[in-house]
């Protein structure tokens with residue numbers, strides 16, 4: 001059993017701590033839970049892992065896009081909604097996204113982006 005909002009808050013804390021350690025700052029993470037039934041049948045650690053990875057990407061993208069010295073970094077938002085059959089968890093940020101010209105190389109074996117100095 002898994003409480004997605006609880007997992008989201010824990011993943012947010014972990015990703016934020018990492019972001020602070022590597023950049024000295026971190027955008028706020030807003031978790032919005034739109035579901036009444038807070039427990040689902042899923043492995044919590046799997047959602048925690050996936051969400052932490054997505055949040056690390058988002059935090060890094062926002063800091064890169066706005067600069068570590070930005071005084072009011074725009075928040076990263078996690079929205080959790082229950083549909084008729086599924087729970088959806090959406091992570092959104094204002095880091096500028098992935099340029100269309102780079103999408104293709106992301107599916108290659110040795111993507112170019114891996115050469116970048118990655119910190120989170």
Ligand SMILES: Nc1ncnc2c1ncn2[C@@H]1O[C@H](COP(=O)(O)OP(=O)(O)O)[C@@H](O)[C@H]1O
Pocket residue numbers: 053057058061093095096097098113118120
């Ligand atoms: N939220 C995001 N905003 C902008 N670019 C992103 C985002 N998420 C992923 N990316 C881009 O996609 C690349 C691949 O992400 P990922 O598979 O998590 O590997 P890594 O984080 O180790 O680079 C990142 O290096 C980054 O360039």
Ligand SMILES: [Mg+2]
Pocket residue numbers: 053056057120
């Ligand atoms: Mg990543």
